[in-house]
Amino acid sequence: MQEAIQKANTLIEAMGWIRRFRGKTTVIKLGGSLLENEIALQHILVDVIFMETVGMRPVIVHGGGKAITAALEKQGIQPQFVQGRRVTDAATRDVVRTVLAGELNEYVTQQIEYLGGRGMNLSVHTTNVLHGKRLMLDDEAGDLGFVGEVTRVDRQVIDGLSYTNQVPVIPSMCVDENDGEHLNVNADTAAMAVAQALGAEKLIFLSDVNGVRREKDNPDSIINSLTAEEARQLIKDGAIEGGMIPKVEACLATLQRGVGKVHIIDGSLRHSLLLEIYTTSGVGTQLVP
Numbered sequence: 001m002q003e004a005i006q007k008a009n010t011l012i013e014a015m016g017w018i019r020r021f022r023g024k025t026t027v028i029k030l031g032g033s034l035l036e037n038e039i040a041l042q043h044i045l046v047d048v049i050f051m052e053t054v055g056m057r058p059v060i061v062h063g064g065g066k067a068i069t070a071a072l073e074k075q076g077i078q079p080q081f082v083q084g085r086r087v088t089d090a091a092t093r094d095v096v097r098t099v100l101a102g103e104l105n106e107y108v109t110q111q112i113e114y115l116g117g118r119g120m121n122l123s124v125h126t127t128n129v130l131h132g133k134r135l136m137l138d139d140e141a142g143d144l145g146f147v148g149e150v151t152r153v154d155r156q157v158i159d160g161l162s163y164t165n166q167v168p169v170i171p172s173m174c175v176d177e178n179d180g181e182h183l184n185v186n187a188d189t190a191a192m193a194v195a196q197a198l199g200a201e202k203l204i205f206l207s208d209v210n211g212v213r214r215e216k217d218n219p220d221s222i223i224n225s226l227t228a229e230e231a232r233q234l235i236k237d238g239a240i241e242g243g244m245i246p247k248v249e250a251c252l253a254t255l256q257r258g259v260g261k262v263h264i265i266d267g268s269l270r271h272s273l274l275l276e277i278y279t280t281s282g283v284g285t286q287l288v289p
């Protein structure tokens with residue numbers, strides 16, 4: 001009996017948070033490193049289904065860097081990155097389309113259904129909601145090939161799904177508004193574009209580390225609250241490197257564009273998503289202006 005009362009208390013405690021976020025959109029970016037971990041992914045998706053059930057509007061944007069690299073290597077194509085973006089020739093683009101916009105996108109959606117929720121895959125193979133243009137970095141970066149940035153998001157399609165209790169699942173590819181080509185987009189920047197277009201309350205990046213660290217390999221050096229200025233300095237100093245650079249840059253750009261809260265959290269920590277939403281202190285790193 002005592003245990004049942006305790007459980008009821010927990011539900012009542014959650015009521016304030018549920019009210020606060022009910023009807024609001026949270027964009028959840030699933031990193032490719034996390035998609036490799038089947039158990040962790042299932043736990044996250046259960047949290048996502050819970051959020052949807054209590055009236056929040058979760059929207060998933062996912063990457064798949066690791067799986068793309070593995071598939072390319074199988075075909076004897078050597079992956080190449082410039083400023084955190086994959087150089088994408090036609091053969092690489094075909095692999096990205098098959099693995100990211102096809103297999104992984106279907107896998108995440110099917111897992112949601114398998115766990116009792118309703119998911120809808122929105123990719124270039126089904127219903128595309130991301131439109132864009134070729135990404136031009138500085139001269140030094142050279143031509144990245146079929147790499148894009150998102151310039152427009154079909155908000156109505158995504159909102160329509162949320163109204164009918166479905167979780168939209170969006171891979172990071174867009175269609176070029178000029179010539180209709182399919183373009184490979186860094187998933188962190190795609191999540192940023194979606195969060196901005198939807199006027200999301202929150203953008204949460206789920207990765208395979210506990211947050212942004214002062215020392216990359218030391219989990220105890222996690223920074224709970226990171227200002228824009230400090231983040232830029234850490235990138236300059238080289239303390240933030242590799243895949244964490246586009247993620248932090250996307251966080252900073254998102255804050256400038258009116259999304260209330262941006263977090264980087266560890267997707268392999270059980271219930272990290274709910275802890276982030278339902279606890280006052282939160283988990284991981286919160287980016288602040």
Ligand SMILES: Nc1ncnc2c1ncn2[C@@H]1O[C@H](COP(=O)(O)OP(=O)(O)O)[C@@H](O)[C@H]1O
Nearest residue numbers: 031032033207209212213216239240241243244
């Ligand atoms: N300062 C830092 N703090 C935490 N992680 C860092 C830092 N600098 C670089 N990283 C690396 O960034 C990685 C996360 O980026 P990435 O591999 O692109 O993840 P995802 O697939 O989730 O997008 C971590 O696994 C870590 O190795």
Ligand SMILES: CC(=O)N[C@@H](CCC(=O)OP(=O)(O)O)C(=O)O
Nearest residue numbers: 032063064065085086185186187
């Ligand atoms: C242009 C570009 O770099 N696209 C990325 C898209 C996937 C991605 O970003 O996946 P993660 O979230 O796992 O990093 C790529 O090809 O790897």
